[in-house]
Structures are given as structure tokens and as C-alpha cells.
Amino acid sequence: MDSKDQLHILQSAPGCIPFHERVEHSLNKPLSADKIEILQINIGRRCNLTCRHCHVEAGPSRTEMMSRETLSVCLELARMPCISTVDITGGSPEMNHHLKWFIGEVGKLGKRLIVRSNLVILLEAEYSGFIDIFAENRVEIVTSLPDYHEDRTDRQRGAGVFTRIIQAMRLLNKKGYGQEGSGLVIDIVHNPAGAYLPGAQNSLGVEYKQNLLNIQEVLFNTLFCITNVPVGRYLEYLMKSGNFADYMADLCGAYNPLAAENVMCKKTISVGWDGTLYDCDFNQMLNLPVNHGAPADITDFDLQKLVDRKIVTGNHCYGCTAGAGSSCQGSTVN
Amino acid sequence: MSTYYESKDLADFPDITEFAKEQGDDFFRYYNSATTAGKLTEREKTLIALAVATTQKCPYCIDVYTNKCLSMAITNDEMMEAVHTGAAMAAGVVLAHSLQMRKIIKKKEM
Incomplete structure (x- = not known):
């Protein structure tokens, strides 16, 4: 489904007040950025997996990949004092041939560096060296494990994925990841394996820790609960399974003004594989670049114009404002 | 209506x-x-609520608490076990009340 079709479906969600109206009513102003402290870079859409919930619609046949030139501009942006966190995502970021170089360069800046890895790829001979590269550069690894039960994870991410993630986690634990005092951080993302909202992050975190330690003997640092945003393959799943209207009703019904105050786009700039600037990774996939007078290409980056830009929104944004809120760092409301 | x-x-x-x-x-x-x-725990209470929802045959409550169980990563087997507990209790309640029937039978029959 192309981005125009997706936007049309989202706009016509039955009984859903348009998000921009809802947010303006509750915040008494349009949603705008406060600052830019997270530089999130989607360095390519190729992936070794084809997950059913993937908003990027990533997979082995995708060819979009960030060039060394664009990554060099990203590196210059990462040097800006206002940037505290560089957050690398994909696809599978490891499949971009420039990742090793880029991690080495960003690693020298002494900033928080996150790579969102599916971990399965680290078991492949060609990519296993990234375990050392991540550890040497103190990369924080964030990985998606939709459930601590094998069947639910495999239903969403593919047969055998749960077992391979656990295998990779054991290798990372041996390297020090997740071990107390090591400073090497591995966080897990829980995202529901179906058409329902995630539970409370704190209580699910306890369940994940107990089950993964007692049954799988693996360690991790923090659980992030992320609501599935109705974009890409997840939207397609909702449509095909007849869950779209109910899911949108759940998201809209659970709208939380506090979560709207804390949305991640207020402090993030998201860079697409071709250097286009977006408010978030979901807007990337809906082909909604930054707007309202802010420059939309990385070569025209203008901090002053971007820092308090008006955010481009749509009904998919209800995914980040439902219940306890949702961001790439999990819930946004305690 | x-x-x-x-x-x-x-x-x-x-x-x-x-x-x-x-x-x-x-x-x-x-x-x-x-x-x-x-x-x-909230998890335990949610399973109790699901069992009550099904035994009381409340479609609204079944909708709410099935979704809540899913959100809390409660497995399908755990949910069904809770429903069986409720079903067994309901069956037990019915059968226990057969005592009244049996007492009357024993009083009335020659």
C-alpha cells in the first residue's frame, strides 16, 4: 500500500476526531517541537527479516540505503552541542556497509549512541563482528522482542526468530551487555503481537525480566513498551484482519493529553535514507517530511528553523498519545 | 431498540x-x-476478572478483560485455564445445589 493510500485510510477512520483538532483542543496550541536533542537516522530499509508489524515494510528485497555522503552530513549534525543522542535505525542497520565507519566516528563524540538491531543478524557470519564493534563503542542496543513467549514473537517476526534472538542475547550477555556495572546496555522493546494496546511498562518489565532470566537465562536492562502505530505492514494487517476500526477507536478512546505533551517528535529530528528530514520515523514511511517553513533536506539543515517547527501530524499520531504514551524509548507518562 | x-x-x-x-x-x-x-498483582486480578466476566456472561466485560489479558502478555492457555476455573466453580455451584433436590426426594419418596 503506498503512502497516499495509507493516509487516506487513516483520515477516514470512523468516529475518529482528526488528530490535529484533538491535540490543539487539549494543548490549546498546535503540536510543535521544543528542541532537537535526538538525531534519529534511518540508514536503510533492507532487512534480513520481514516482520508482520513493520511500519518500514523492510525486507531483503528493499534497496534504499543511506550513502556515505549523507552519513557524513549526519555526522556533522551529530557534533552539534544540542544533540545528546544519536539513534540509528533501519531496516537492519548492520546491512548498510558504512555502519561500522559511522559508529566509530560517532563513538568518538562521547554521546549516547543507540543502534536498533533485530539481533538475529548478529548470528550471521558476515555481521557477527558487530558484537565487538558495538561493545567497543559503548553502543546501546535496542531490540524488538514482542513477547517473552516464543509463539507470539514468532507469529509477528517469523518462525524461529525468538530462539535466534535469545541466542544472540546470550552472546551479548557474555560480552557484558545487560550485566550490572558493565556500562553496556541492551534494552528490549515490547510491542503487542496483535490488534491491542500494550500493558503497563513497569509490570510487563517485571514479567519479562523474570521469564527471560528464569527460563531463557538472559539479561537485559530496560523494557520499552511501544504501541503499534497503524502504518505500513501493521496498517495492512489491521485492514485485512478487520481490526482497523476497532483499533483506531481504541487509540482515539485512550487519547491522553499528558502523553501528547511528551511525544518524542518534540525533541527529535528524523533523517531518511536519502537525507530528507522528518518529524519521526512513522512520518518517513507516510512520506510526510517536515513542513510549515522548515527545510526538509539535510543539506539545508537550519537549526533555528527546525528547533520550534510545527509538527506534521495525522491520525497515525494517536499511536503515540494513547494510554501511557509511546515513543522509541517506551512509555512517556509514568 | x-x-x-x-x-x-x-x-x-x-x-x-x-x-x-x-x-x-x-x-x-x-x-x-x-x-x-x-x-x-494486577495480573492475578485481571485473570479473576476474566473468569467472572465469562461466568456472568457479560460481553462488555469479556471484551475488556480479554484485551487487558493480551496487553499484559497473559497467554491464551492461562486465560483459558482461568475460564475453566470459573466454569468448574459454576458447575460446582449447580451440583452443590442438587443437595436441595436430593433432600426433597429423600423426604418425599417412600
């Missing part, structure tokens, strides 16, 4: 306070206190 139960009516639940507000507010205070973590 075309049908008695409609899923969209679930959204009306907070409006229980529309009339007799004081009692409605009291109910919600009690409801929230009874269904959130105390000595029992």
Missing part, C-alpha cells in the same frame, strides 16, 4: 455516573481500588 448488546455501548461505561452521581462515583472508586494491584 434494535439489539440489546452493541460493542460501541462499552464506551458508555463511564456514564454510569449520569444519574445518582454520588453512588456512581463511589462505585468507580471501589472498582478502581478492587481491580488494581494490592496484595494480589
Whole structure:
């Protein structure tokens, strides 16, 4: 489904007040950025997996990949004092041939560096060296494990994925990841394996820790609960399974003004594989670049114009404002 | 009224306070206190609520607590076990009441 079709479906969600109206009513102003402290870079859409919930619609046949030139501009942006966190995502970021170089360069800046890895790829001979590269550069690894039960994870991410993630986690634990005092951080993302909202992050975190330690003997640092945003393959799943209207009703019904105050786009700039600037990774996939007078290409980056830009929104944004809120760092409301 | 139960009516639940507000507010205070973590975890209480929802045959409650179980990463097997516990209790309650029947039979028969 192309981005125009997706936007049309989202706009016509039955009984859903348009998000921009809802947010303006509750915040008494349009949603705008406060600052830019997270530089999130989607360095390519190729992936070794084809997950059913993937908003990027990533997979082995995708060819979009960030060039060394664009990554060099990203590196210059990462040097800006206002940037505290560089957050690398994909696809599978490891499949971009420039990742090793880029991690080495960003690693020298002494900033928080996150790579969102599916971990399965680290078991492949060609990519296993990234375990050392991540550890040497103190990369924080964030990985998606939709459930601590094998069947639910495999239903969403593919047969055998749960077992391979656990295998990779054991290798990372041996390297020090997740071990107390090591400073090497591995966080897990829980995202529901179906058409329902995630539970409370704190209580699910306890369940994940107990089950993964007692049954799988693996360690991790923090659980992030992320609501599935109705974009890409997840939207397609909702449509095909007849869950779209109910899911949108759940998201809209659970709208939380506090979560709207804390949305991640207020402090993030998201860079697409071709250097286009977006408010978030979901807007990337809906082909909604930054707007309202802010420059939309990385070569025209203008901090002053971007820092308090008006955010481009749509009904998919209800995914980040439902219940306890949702961001790439999990819930946004305690 | 075309049908008695409609899923969209679930959204009306907070409006229980529309009339007799004081009692409605009291109910919600009690409801929230009874269904959130105390000595029992929220997970345990959610499974109890699911069992009650099914034995009481409340479609709204079944919808709410099945979704809540899914959200809490409770497995399908765990949910079904809770339903079986409720079903066994319901069956036990019926069979225990056969005592009244058996007492009458024994009194009346020659």
C-alpha cells in the first residue's frame, strides 16, 4: 500500500476526531517541537527479516540505503552541542556497509549512541563482528522482542526468530551487555503481537525480566513498551484482519493529553535514507517530511528553523498519545 | 431498540455516573481500588476478572478483560485455564445445589 493510500485510510477512520483538532483542543496550541536533542537516522530499509508489524515494510528485497555522503552530513549534525543522542535505525542497520565507519566516528563524540538491531543478524557470519564493534563503542542496543513467549514473537517476526534472538542475547550477555556495572546496555522493546494496546511498562518489565532470566537465562536492562502505530505492514494487517476500526477507536478512546505533551517528535529530528528530514520515523514511511517553513533536506539543515517547527501530524499520531504514551524509548507518562 | 448488546455501548461505561452521581462515583472508586494491584498483582486480578466476566456472561466485560489479558502478555492457555476455573466453580455451584433436590426426594419418596 503506498503512502497516499495509507493516509487516506487513516483520515477516514470512523468516529475518529482528526488528530490535529484533538491535540490543539487539549494543548490549546498546535503540536510543535521544543528542541532537537535526538538525531534519529534511518540508514536503510533492507532487512534480513520481514516482520508482520513493520511500519518500514523492510525486507531483503528493499534497496534504499543511506550513502556515505549523507552519513557524513549526519555526522556533522551529530557534533552539534544540542544533540545528546544519536539513534540509528533501519531496516537492519548492520546491512548498510558504512555502519561500522559511522559508529566509530560517532563513538568518538562521547554521546549516547543507540543502534536498533533485530539481533538475529548478529548470528550471521558476515555481521557477527558487530558484537565487538558495538561493545567497543559503548553502543546501546535496542531490540524488538514482542513477547517473552516464543509463539507470539514468532507469529509477528517469523518462525524461529525468538530462539535466534535469545541466542544472540546470550552472546551479548557474555560480552557484558545487560550485566550490572558493565556500562553496556541492551534494552528490549515490547510491542503487542496483535490488534491491542500494550500493558503497563513497569509490570510487563517485571514479567519479562523474570521469564527471560528464569527460563531463557538472559539479561537485559530496560523494557520499552511501544504501541503499534497503524502504518505500513501493521496498517495492512489491521485492514485485512478487520481490526482497523476497532483499533483506531481504541487509540482515539485512550487519547491522553499528558502523553501528547511528551511525544518524542518534540525533541527529535528524523533523517531518511536519502537525507530528507522528518518529524519521526512513522512520518518517513507516510512520506510526510517536515513542513510549515522548515527545510526538509539535510543539506539545508537550519537549526533555528527546525528547533520550534510545527509538527506534521495525522491520525497515525494517536499511536503515540494513547494510554501511557509511546515513543522509541517506551512509555512517556509514568 | 434494535439489539440489546452493541460493542460501541462499552464506551458508555463511564456514564454510569449520569444519574445518582454520588453512588456512581463511589462505585468507580471501589472498582478502581478492587481491580488494581494490592496484595494480589494486577495480573492475578485481571485473570479473576476474566473468569467472572465469562461466568456472568457479560460481553462488555469479556471484551475488556480479554484485551487487558493480551496487553499484559497473559497467554491464551492461562486465560483459558482461568475460564475453566470459573466454569468448574459454576458447575460446582449447580451440583452443590442438587443437595436441595436430593433432600426433597429423600423426604418425599417412600
